[in-house]
Amino acid sequence: MKGLFQETIRAAERGVDGGEESVTYYYVERLLGNPSELQSGGDEGRAYLAVLLDTIGLRKESIRVLRDAFNPGKSDDSPALQNMEGMLAAAHGRYKRASDILNDALYSADSPQMRGKILANLAAVSLQAGRVDEADAWVNVSKSIQYSGDPAADVLIASVEVNIASARGNKQALRAAASSLRGASGPWIAELGPQHPQALAVVANMANAEIMVAYAEDSPIRLQHAIDVLEVAAFRLVAELGIDHPQSLRAMANLASANFERALTSGSAQNINQANVALAKIHGRIELSKREADIRTISSVRRLNIFGDPVRVTARLNAAQFNRAVAAELRTDVPRAYAGTEPWHDEVELARRIINSKNKKERNAALTVMVRQYDQVVTRFCAGMLSDPDAALDAAQNTFAHALTRLGEGRGPTLSDDRRRDELSAWLHIIARGNCIRLLRRRAQVFLSDVSVDDLPDDVEWRTGEAARRAYVQRLIDSVVATLTERQTQIYGLRFVEELSIRQIAERLDVSPRTAGNEVGILQALIADGVSALILAREGRDYCPDLGHILDEETFTDERFTSNLRNRIIRHFSTNKLGDACPICSSLRHQLLAPYSP
């Protein structure tokens, strides 16, 4: 492994730990432009780097690292790399693509061990996609040819068998599968060591299988025992990997489900309520993480901000993380070339050093300062244009990549004397604007052009009922609008039916633009919360006893959604001044809204 490859791995690892992603991007671009450096990583190194890049959101780059970067469109024909690409596609819910890639990998794999791995992954992907029979077929292929020797593949095959048996309600097969899972897991745990996160994930997986067996055998003692083990394993995974890691989420979700089932059989209202809160909490997290990607699509409904909350949450999280990283970097790691008396903060001086300096070290230090100094400004600018924090980060990274390339080619900004201060900043903004426009055009093409279904991710493919969904959401909004006061209804008509500007609304209502703006803002929030309240009223009764009580008192029916009921439910799930929002409903409303979101 050559120096640049190692540097890129280190940069990506720092990125995973919260370090600056643009630095990783810079290294990755250099690596992808250098064939011998990229090949020097070997299959294992490239697969590892791809996972790191995928984790920090550089998904396209992760695929480019796996594929032959110098013959775009052509696979590298390395089954190990194809296998990894397939698993990354599956991790993002693109099961069809994952199956296709893994099939190709299986075709080109020549070692029995690699075939065993790929077959196990094919079985797991089929199961994740809900194709139980197909998963079973892959398991049978794997067993009949007896590709073994890889403990991870053996455990995965046994896990798939447990899930297939459970899905089919076949007790005998379930017992046999759980037993083979135990046999396969023991050696792997011993190989990994007792404190390895993967070993803990294997234990959580086994405990979940034991829970299924306990249900099948109707054994409460066995169930409790397995839940206790799952609880410890899940907590350890959260502590080691963080709550949003897929392994942690899976273990926590299994634990919450098992606890909920157990609470239901106990019949204690308090137990059910607490188990419900835990379940809602973890499902809310899962939905939120899924919807981060989903929320990127464009919809006219978004103007009402009904589905805006997760975007704002994500934006805040990204901003906080970003600010922390920048603050930390600037406090401790100002490049030595510019520390002390050097005017590194002077924009023109900085640009001059970047463009004119003959000293490579000094020039690189200046480039680093430029990225740090303008990253936040450029990211904010991109966020403003794209209304999407993740896309904004990507666009900002592209901006600096382009800027660094152009500067390297001597195509930097012209430094005139009369507009000294803004040259570099303006130049970066022009590049950023171009990147954002390209991204927006590409988004539009996804929806408007005749790209084949196979080229779309599965979640878009799934959304073929777009018109029906939109019509349903419109009916929800109509029901909420029916609960508005006369003036609110008038403002709704002006803003969202006639699509007037704030100034035009102010003229119509004979109020100041500021007052009109405030009223529109309040109305938007009210409609967004009102839709949540309506969905909770229709679908949330079984989850929350307090909500059920409110609905009974207000004698709710689908045709009878009143302003009083709307306000009571909003008060129930919103955080009010006393901070006593219902934890079930405040999380549940996001889950219930998810299927209708764009």
Add this chain to the structure above:
Amino acid sequence: MAVSDYWVEISRQGARLGAGFVLTRHHALTAFHCLRSISSDDEDVDLSFASGEVIQGRICERAMGADLALIDILKPNESTFILPDADRADRGDSWSAPYRPTTSDPYIGGDVLSGAMTYRCEAGHEIEALQLGCSQNLGDYSGYSGGPVERCVASGGPVLLGVLLEQYPDRQAHGRASNVLFAATISEAVRRFNHLGADHLFKVLYSDDKTLPISSTTFHRYDGTGFTYETEEGQDSRSGTPLESRIAAAGSILDALHEWVSSGVLDPTYASALTLRVAQRVVESSWVEDE
């Protein structure tokens, strides 16, 4: 049990020992020095929640070098326990400690100065620790040890970051603490216990006796002189053959040797020779068993 009720006050026969917090339905975590006065022949303690509920606990494992101890909860609550989210801290995070020794003491909090640093704690081992700047200049933070360290978040539940262990002395005023505190990160804390390791959980999961709670089956216990591998009842390991027991016991001895080398008690060269002898004994005993 609400998520805010997971921290406990640890006491014994009415005497307050320190703070701790519940990790799972069966386990609570604290700083080992809080339990220093407890002898190994009677390890029962009382755990009092903020709600006033008191439950019985028993020390199940000590990580003396890292100043941490794990407590069994003897009669776990039947209802679902809602764990706080655990996370890694970043420099600049705001932290707070939800536990205070008495109602006349203030809550403490401040900024995280380092999210994951290597720190040699007073107990001797290097641990992954949080360095915390405390906004309340109390001069003495005794009584807060063992309690949880949380990240302050505007919305949602608390986020668990670590367990409070030490105060750093003021270098100019002897006998007075500076406002720098150290806590073990939560991942470091749970990594220190064999009871929470994957191999132990594996054994528990497939234990024949499903009526035994998770903590009373086989485990490694450090009693100050060495590791023993035993059940709560003090019998030999229930798992597997005598050979497997010997292998497990050998593992305990090797762990102890490793710990002594890390803490400087034992010379590494001498430890290597001892390691070889332990391995030889196990191999020889396996031959005897085969014959």
